[in-house]
Amino acid sequence: MRFSAATTAGRFLPQRWALRMGPLLGRIDAVLFTADERGEASRMSVIAFSVRIVSAVIAFVSQVLMARWMGSFEYGIFVLVWVTMVIVGNLACLGFHTSVIRYIPEYRERGLMDELRGIVLASRLFVLIASTLIAGLGALGVWLAAPWIENYYVIPFILGVICLPMIAMSDLLSGLARANSWALFALSPTYLVRPVLILLFMALMLLAGYAPDAKTAIFASIAATYATTLGQLIGVTQRMERQIPAGPMKVHFAQWFVVSLPIFLVESFFFLLTNADVLMVGAYMDPNDVAVYFATVKTLALVHFVYFAVKAGVAQRYAQFTHGDPQRLAAFARETVSWTFWPSLLMALLVLALGEPMLVLFGPEFSSGYPLLFLLVFGVAARAAVGPCESLLTMSGNQNICAAVYAMTLAFNIALNVVLIPMFGLWGAAMATAFAMIFEAGALSFTVWRKLGIVMLIFVPAKGAA
Template sequence: MAWRRDGSHEGIATRMASTTFLLRVSNAGLALVSQVILARWMGEHDYGLYAYVWTWLLLLGGLASLGLPTAIQRLVPEYTERGDFDRLRGVLREGSLLTLGTSILTAGSACALLWLSEDSFLDSEYHWPLYLALVCVPVYALLEYQEGIARSYHWANLAFAPPYLYRPLILLAGLACLALLGITMSATVVMWVTLASIVVAGIGQTVVLWRKLRKVVPAGGHRSDLRYWMTIAWPLLLIDGFYLLLTYTDVLILQRFVGPNEVADYFAATKIMAILSFVSFAVSTATAPRFAQYAVSGEREKLSSFLQDSIRWTFWPSVAAAIGLLVFGEWLLWLFGPDFVDSYFLLPLIAIGLVARAAVGPVERLLSMAGEQKLTARIHAGTLVLNIVLNLILIPLMGVAGAAVATSIAMIAQSVVMAIAARRTLGVKVFTRRAFGFSRT
């Protein structure tokens, strides 16, 4: 078809977004199937334990990479455009080593803290699953960095298939083998299989990625510019860190007020509604390199036009997905187990915040790629503080519903502030008729 051969910026972005969306939809299906299987086999209690330690893995794995997975998406186009292949080769190699080193240090420090705290921080039943989750952190962080490299070259399959397709398939295969052997699916056992799936996916992605890089990056020397790289990466780390904390704060705070069963109910509801975020993720992934290019070249009109198109690609598919998930929500929850159906009331509360975020499209990524990392980080910091305060107030009053309401309010506030920031700093309008598909001009 013509769109597959279109070499324009919009054509490349459309293909990238489409491929990413298909991979993330496939991952959503696999993730939902695996979570349903886990909930059925483990029971609410162990599933709640697993949900909590998995959240820590996602959080620490994202933070340990120091913002480099996002920074590399700006550095690769910049060095390629300038023909500075020495620094390009340097950041590709040293960034991988730095990510691996800092993630090992992060995981080791967390293991030591957990060992020293004994039962003062967590009940003993959390300990072994959490230790295994921490062992996963270095490989998970390396996968994140290599995903950023692949995204920079528009290699969507290589970027997303290993973490979002192959890893869940390996996990499902491993769990099926254990089920046939009659092994009890405790949180510890499942984390062992999770560790194996992450390691296998990471090795495969590493081998393929460096083979492809040898074909597109000319051979030569390496030049380090660590101070410049970290100047870009540190604000992005703050942005990514605040975003991750905003995403997972509800689960982490819930554990302090409710038991594993309630955590399991909430986690299942968030897993179902997380499908909404895949649209935003796909569009954001496709548009980031183009935002960087337009920002560097100073093409403000193209930047504004491209953002409005991106919002249209994000908002209406997200609305349609939200409606579909709410219609089939009770059935989806029943798949986890009959006891999970009672948590249906959480779905619309979670959906409100996600749709609000979709209404501003990838404006957060635009600000980051246009050099406004510090401003974006401050916005995320304010949103995180708001979210924590609201969770601490509302969870004791409303239970799991309080976590959903708090997070949605924080997302709405963040979206409004991001739109205002884009208008004031870049002169880019967010809420326009064209952005929502009512006008093409």
């Protein structure tokens, strides 16, 4: 069975989107995909999209309640600590949470079961050891730097590093699940279960008489993170054991590490770029400003989730197509741009329309962040307009140049923050973020065209690659 791109859109997008996108997707109908190929990618994206919708709602509600319970000052402290822990925990994987998505499908298709068993075990052990060492060094660093850190940040940051090994392990387990197209195992622990448990444990601690402050919220986060990751570990391990027969294993750690390192750089720059504005606001402004800015960014996350949902659904398929027909890869990549842009545009308009009352839910003082949405949305639209370019580059073996692009973008972003935040406050952070995202989108799209000959830009036809 074979079917067109427009037909595919009609199967997994709402009808009004499919009707609008049909003519554009029809341009690639000359390149045909099998039902299995298209079905698996679309199924992953639909599940990822659905999970991110529910996740965005859960995250928004939970953050509103946390802000209401703690007040803007304590909430700002918690936000800065938790964002830092999530960033460092992700980076502590050193790229293995993404490289396994590249190697596992390859080893399975080539029948290299010894290598498959090896990478599954070695990646877990490496990430657990590396993240534990990083957590220890982080706690030591905070303690030594205490004289130069605001007093209200010291204890929360020392407590926060307890989460690091489990955050890193959860990211790796999500990578293992994505490599096997287990969308729910890949996404639901981090995006559904953990935020719900943080909220639940926080509520229970408040009922037990604990103070509604950042330290209580961090204790709740520690408990939720460990419970979620251990449950995820059991579930993924059981499924892996059913699919991979017992036997000897081969460990090519040096090879895996060499490939993971540039991926680590890509992920590091991307993650830092995504969250640099919050960190820079925390460095220059007080926790109340951090709280307002984070609430604004959290509201905008309702648009971001489209991009991340498509990225989660297509990365493994990019890896498989890279070793096959280049025309098939190009057509599929172009289609994922449409999957990303049109739903993102719709969500952006919705957020702009409802942004102010949504921010007031956090507290009356949070409404001051509403005007920032109109500036930040330009950056989000620019990123959506080129689709998941970095996944395409990483899965096609161009992770080095992708890392270089992100390094330049991160440096550009930080430089803008350093200059603009002291001059314009939160407006400076928003300007830096929007300009950096526009630069990132243009640089990644240009790199994909130069390296792969694929036009990843929503309003430019594929024939423009000539």
